[in-house]
Amino acid sequence: MPDADLKPIQAALQQYWGYSELRSPQAEVMRALLQRRDALVVLPTGAGKSLCFQLPAVLQGGLTLVVSPLLALMENQITELRQRGLAAAAYHSELPSSQRRQILSQLRDYRLLYVSPESLFSNPLWQSLCSAQVQLNGLIVDEAHCLVQWGDRFRPAYRRLGTVRPALRQCKPQQSPLAIAAFTATADPHAQRTLIEVLGLEQPVQIIHSPYRANLHLAVRSVWSRGYRRHCLQQFLKQQGRTCGLIYARTRHDCETIATWLQEQGHRTSPYHGGLPAAQRRQIERDWLQDKLPFVVCTNAFGMGVNKPDVRWICHYQPPLQLSEYLQEVGRAGRDGEAAQALVLVSDRWGLDREDQQRWSFFQHQSQDTYNRAMALQTQLPLQGNLQQLRQHFPEVELTLALLHQQGALRWQDPFHYCRQPLAQVPPPPKDPQEQLMQKFLYHRGCRWQFLLQAFGFATEARGFHCGHCDRCRPPHRSRKIP
Known part of the structure; x- marks a missing residue:
């Protein structure tokens, strides 16, 4: 970027964030957004992705929309922005209706x-955004991997994001074009293509960097019984001392059970999952961020995008289902560049504890049942329809429409209307390659980071790569330092 272009960026960087220099490739990303170009940005965790879209939003007039998957993530970023004196807000269902109305009345005053x-x-927000008085500069999809991971099963609204720009162009043809940018730390080549296609990115600038983190030490340990799994967790926690970390479990019940057991062992911790009241979740997040809780036992609902640099360790009490989910979660450690440990406990293939295999099988059957119910509903749906009207008769209709969209059998005409083709026969549920890769990773005998580089599309970098610090690369006499 020419020096003249950098001056306003550096001035805002110093004024609002107190930094004197950008990291590579932040300047490149910011230039694309300031030029109102579409972008696909894949940078490792801790690379400063949020700054890449927040700073251009400050420099531009008008409003930048940021689509974010979790309320905790929104509130964390809003708090930081307001502390810097920047005009930002979050609009969501947990706000009182009076506060939502106030935000809508002040849209022109916000930058983010x-x-x-x-x-x-x-409906209230969409109608306000369509108003000619609201100048929109950009649509940012933060943590964009959620569109790929959740868009066809749990969060079908993600599959409609590609309709935003065409719909706004139609209702506000006189305004400048709306740029769309997707940001994530984990997107393999298939996920990248999905994001470009679903979001309707037009000749996007693609800034794709390796996920490798030299300070993040990966390890997997096989356990052959439930008792031994707990023993391994105790030993790992003892080694970490009083440093900050996170324990990931796969279900709400597991979070509660593990947290209760650890509390009985004298640990100061708390369970965290989506079933807790919102106020309780916010309090746990604050206690962890302020070091009142050294660690939290949580589901994947916790930690996404949370800016806590000094997380020294991550333990997966049970392995995640997807490799991208694993990389996201371990990436929450060591954001300050200092050494961090990441351990996964997994059932030994020949041991007494078949818990992980049973869990994988359960989730696969659950996913297939959900798919079968959703696809059975498609025979009752018109070939053209209004989503808002259909919801009154079929509460789960959006999931069916998202699956049809994924299969190329449906097109969204705008955010609320679709047209589709009749299916001669229902195709089988698509297999998730990320789930297969996760299981291969757990039992892989070579370098952990080499496997991740290969899996996420960095074949050249993976060739002959050995990180030297994962459990497979360390010499035998050092391997005992981390279970």
Whole structure:
């Protein structure tokens, strides 16, 4: 970027963030957004992705929309922005109706508005965004991997994001073009293609960097019984001392059970999952960020995008289902560049504890049942329809429409209307390659980071790569330092 172009960026960087220099490739990303170009940005965790879209939003007039998957992530970023004196807000269903109305009345005063995909398509907000008085500069999809991971099963509103720009162009043809940018730390080549296609990115600038983190030490340990799994966790926690970390479990019940057991062992911790009241979740997040809780036992609902640099360790009490999910979660450690440990406990293939295999099988059957129910519903749906009207008769219709969209059998005409083709026969549920890769990773005998580089599309970098610090690369006499 020419020096003249950097001056306003550096001035805002110093004024609002107190930094004197950008990291590579932040300047390149910011230039694309300031030129109102579409972008696909894949940078490792801790690379400063949020700054890449927050700073251009400050420099531009008008409003930048940020689609974010979790309320905790929104509130964390809003708090930081307001502390810097920047005009930002989050619009979501947990706000009192009076506060939501106030935000809508002040849209022209904000530079950044954080929304979930579901909130974006709520009628009050959508009507306000379509108003000619609201100048929109950009649509940022933060943690964009969620579109790929959740868009066809749990968060079907993600599959409608590609309709935003065409719909706004139609209702506000006189305004400048709306740029769309997707940001994530984990997107393999298939996920990258999906994001470009679903979001309708037009000749996007693609800034794709390796996920490798030299300070992040990966390890997997086989356990052959439930008792031994707990023993390994105790030993790992003892080695970490009083440093900050996170324990990931796969279900709400597991979070509660493990946290209770650890509390009985004298640990100061708390369970965290989506079933807790919102106020309780916010309090746990604050206690962890302020070091009142050394660690939290949580589901994947915790930690996404949370800016806590001094997380020294991550333990997966049970392995995640997807490799991208694993990389996201371990990436929450060591954001300050200092050494961090990441351990996964997994059932030994020949041991007494078949818990992980049973869990994988359960989730696969559950996913297939969900798919079968959703696809059975498609025979009752018109070939052209209004989503808002259909919801009154079929509460789960959006999931069916998202699956049809994924299969290329449906096109969204705008955020609320679709047209589709009849299916001669229902195709089998698509297999998730990330789930297969996760299981291969757990039992892989070579370098952990080499496997991740290969899996996420960095074949050249992976060739002959050995990180030297994962459990497979360390010499035998050092391997005992981390279980």
